[in-house]
Every structure is written in structure tokens, then in C-alpha cells.
Amino acid sequence: MDYTINVTLQTERNVKDTSKIPFGVQPTEHMFMAEYKNGKWHNTRIVPFADLTLSPFTLCLHYGQTVFEGMKAFAMNDGRTNIFRPYKHYQRFSLSLERMCMPQVPEDLFIEALHQLVQLDANWIPDGEDGALYIRPFMIASEGRIGVKVSDEYLFMIVCSPAHQYYAKALKVKVEDRFVRAADGGTGAAKCGGNYGAAFYPTELAKAAGYDQVLWTDSRHHEFIEESGTMNVMFYIDNTLITPPLSGTILDGVTRDSLLKIAKERGINIEERSISYREIQSALDDGKRVEAFGAGTAAVIAPIEVIAIGNKDYNCYIGKDAIMYQLQKDLLNIRNGNTPDSHNWNYII
Numbered sequence: 433m434d435y436t437i438n439v440t441l442q443t444e445r446n447v448k449d450t451s452k453i454p455f456g457v458q459p460t461e462h463m464f465m466a467e468y469k470n471g472k473w474h475n476t477r478i479v480p481f482a483d484l485t486l487s488p489f490t491l492c493l494h495y496g497q498t499v500f501e502g503m504k505a506f507a508m509n510d511g512r513t514n515i516f517r518p519y520k521h522y523q524r525f526s527l528s529l530e531r532m533c534m535p536q537v538p539e540d541l542f543i544e545a546l547h548q549l550v551q552l553d554a555n556w557i558p559d560g561e562d563g564a565l566y567i568r569p570f571m572i573a574s575e576g577r578i579g580v581k582v583s584d585e586y587l588f589m590i591v592c593s594p595a596h597q598y599y600a601k602a603l604k605v606k607v608e609d610r611f612v613r614a615a616d617g618g619t620g621a622a623k624c625g626g627n628y629g630a631a632f633y634p635t636e637l638a639k640a641a642g643y644d645q646v647l648w649t650d651s652r653h654h655e656f657i658e659e660s661g662t663m664n665v666m667f668y669i670d671n672t673l674i675t676p677p678l679s680g681t682i683l684d685g686v687t688r689d690s691l692l693k694i695a696k697e698r699g700i701n702i703e704e705r706s707i708s709y710r711e712i713q714s715a716l717d718d719g720k721r722v723e724a725f726g727a728g729t730a731a732v733i734a735p736i737e738v739i740a741i742g743n744k745d746y747n748c749y750i751g752k753d754a755i756m757y758q759l760q761k762d763l764l765n766i767r768n769g770n771t772p773d774s775h776n777w778n779y780i781i
């Protein structure tokens with residue numbers, strides 16, 4: 433690797449009990465930082481977590497040139513720490529950066545920075561099966577210049593926070609028939625800040641109507657299911673696991689990919705294809721058992737118990753023997769070292 437990561441240790445830790453910390457509020461002691469200027473990454477370092485100082489002219493504050501990732505590290509049963517599929521997250525980070533005209537981070541720098549940071553702050557991983565260290569790599573356009581342009585300078589950082597299960601209960605979602613998250617040719621497959629800011633308004637309307645999230649549909653027909661919140665979605669109907677394809681408008685979820693591979697190994701029928709809300713509706717109208725769930729790093733698996741289509745609420749199956757829980761269990765077993773990691777998904781520190 434061409435980069436040396438300088439480390440300045442934070443010696444004081446004022447949080448002892450990580451068991452009750454809500455998601456995303458408590459940083460760990462350290463963070464990684466690097467600056468991009470004159471076509472190169474400089475000053476690669478791990479330092480005590482601290483606020484940033486930015487000029488009000490900073491480009492990302494105005495034009496949204498920002499990209500992020502979200503991944504997790506876990507404590508394995510044998511006491512070792514693993515980061516789940518960092519290379520797959522790196523690939524997606526790279527694609528997002530390209531889409532947003534931002535410079536690439538060399539893979540070895542990304543992995544080494546993650547490794548050193550997680551090694552330092554792994555003692556923040558809360559106890560229990562759902563305890564994890566949430567890891568947030570991100571990049572922002574940092575040039576101080578107020579004109580609309582691609583930035584010449586960037587800041588790449590990694591911060592961490594202790595995490596537990598994201599959603600405590602099964603979700604109620606509403607099929608969105610007015611607003612869209614992403615259209616063909618847009619930024620739906622990139623993990624860029626603007627996608628999330630634009631999703632808030634429709635999501636708040638859904639919440640005001642008593643739902644947790646919207647189930648996004650395609651921009652042309654408002655009919656084919658896309659994804660939901662910070663999750664890909666999957667349905668289990670007629671012994672088949674169905675999930676929307678990677679069409680360019682949804683995120684290529686690492687959890688989605690992992691669950692599909694696990695399901696395949698279990699001999700489950702898999703269909704990556706467009707799925708209309710009408711198909712789900714008619715299966716439910718016919719009295720079929722339909723499982724619906726979100727899949728994502730934060731939530732792992734989020735069972736969906738209600739899907740609102742038009743003015744009607746439909747109930748999905750969330751019984752204990754649901755396939756989604758078996759898939760989740762398989763994934764947890766790989767991560768905590770109970771079953772062999774045949775795909776090399778665990779990056780062990």
C-alpha cells in the first residue's frame with residue numbers, strides 16, 4: 433500500500449454501557465480521514481472523533497456531491513471481530529463515486545483504513561446477537577467554491593457507532609402511487625445523499641397515515657415494486673422467493689445478495705424479476721400465504737406485516753416458521769462463526 437495511516441489515539445472513553453444507545457447517535461472514539469487534492473489522496477490518518485470545520489462555500493453543502501456506505505462489524509462466538517463483506521461494499525462505493533463524479537479511493541486504502549479503525553474501536557460492539565459496530569464510510573465534495581461545478585477537492589472519512597436491531601417490530605408499508613424514489617437513468621443505484629433527502633417527504637406522508645415506510649414503485653407505471661426505505665424487498669409466495677431485479681433504479685444491497693445466495697443453497701426457488709403490486713394483491717386476495725420483508729445492513733431482515741395497496745391494508749405472514757427468519761438465522765450463523773463461511777464473507781480482523 434502506498435499510504436501510511438497515522439494514528440492519534442483517544443485515551444479517554446466516557447461511555448461504558450452500549451446496551452441502550454439508540455441507532456446512530458453515539459460515535460466511537462476514533463475516525464479515519466483523508467483529503468483529496470491535486471489528484472491525490474493525502475494525510476491518511478486515524479484521529480479522535482471530532483467535529484469538522486467547513487467553509488459555508490463548501491460544494492457538498494449546496495449541490496449534493498456526497499456518497500456513503502453502511503456496513504457492520506460483529507463479535508464472533510470465538511471472540512474475534514469480523515467485518516461483513518467489506519469488498520462488496522467497496523465495489524458499491526466505487527460505483528456510487530463514479531456516478532457522482534467523485535474520485536476513487538484505492539481498494540487497499542479503503543480496506544486498511546477499515547481494518548485499523550475497527551480494530552481500535554471493536555470494543556464498542558454491544559453484547560448480544562444483534563449487537564454490531566455500524567461503520568459509515570463517506571465522501572464529500574470539500575472544495576470551498578459556490579459555483580455549480582464538480583469539486584476538485586474531497587474528504588473521505590470513516591466513522592463508527594454501536595448498533596442494535598434497527599426495527600423492533602414488524603413493519604407496515606404503503607405502496608407509493610404518487611412519488612418516486614428513482615427513475616431510469618437517475619441515481620437510484622448510487623448511495624448518494626440526494627436519494628435519501630428526496631425520500632423524506634413521501635415517507636413522512638406515509639408515517640402521518642400510520643405506516644412505517646413506503647414501498648416504492650417504478651416511475652413509469654407506479655406498479656412494479658422497487659425497494660423500501662433503506663432496504664431491498666423480497667416476497668415469498670408459492671414456495672418462490674421473488675425480488676426486484678437490479679435494474680439501475682434500486683441499490684445493489686449486500687444483504688439482498690447474501691440472502692439470495694443463502695436461499696439458493698437451501699434449494700429455494702429464486703426469481704429476480706419485476707413484481708407488480710397487483711400480483712401481491714391477487715395472491716393475498718386468493719388467501720395465499722405471502723411473506724414480505726425488507727433486507728438491509730441496518731435492519732438485516734425487517735418483516736412486513738401490513739402492505740397498504742390503495743385504501744386497503746393487506747396482512748402478510750409473519751409467523752415464527754416463516755422462511756425469512758430461517759434465511760436470517762443462516763446469515764447470522766455465518767457472521768458469528770457458527771457455520772462455515774464458504775463464501776469468504778467475513779473479513780476477520
Ligand SMILES: Cc1ncc(COP(=O)(O)O)c(C=O)c1O
Nearest residue numbers: 662663664683685686687728729
Ligand atoms: C436505498 C437502500 N436500499 C437497499 C439497502 C440495503 O443495502 P445493504 O444490504 O447493502 O445494506 C440500503 C442500505 O444500504 C439502502 O439505503
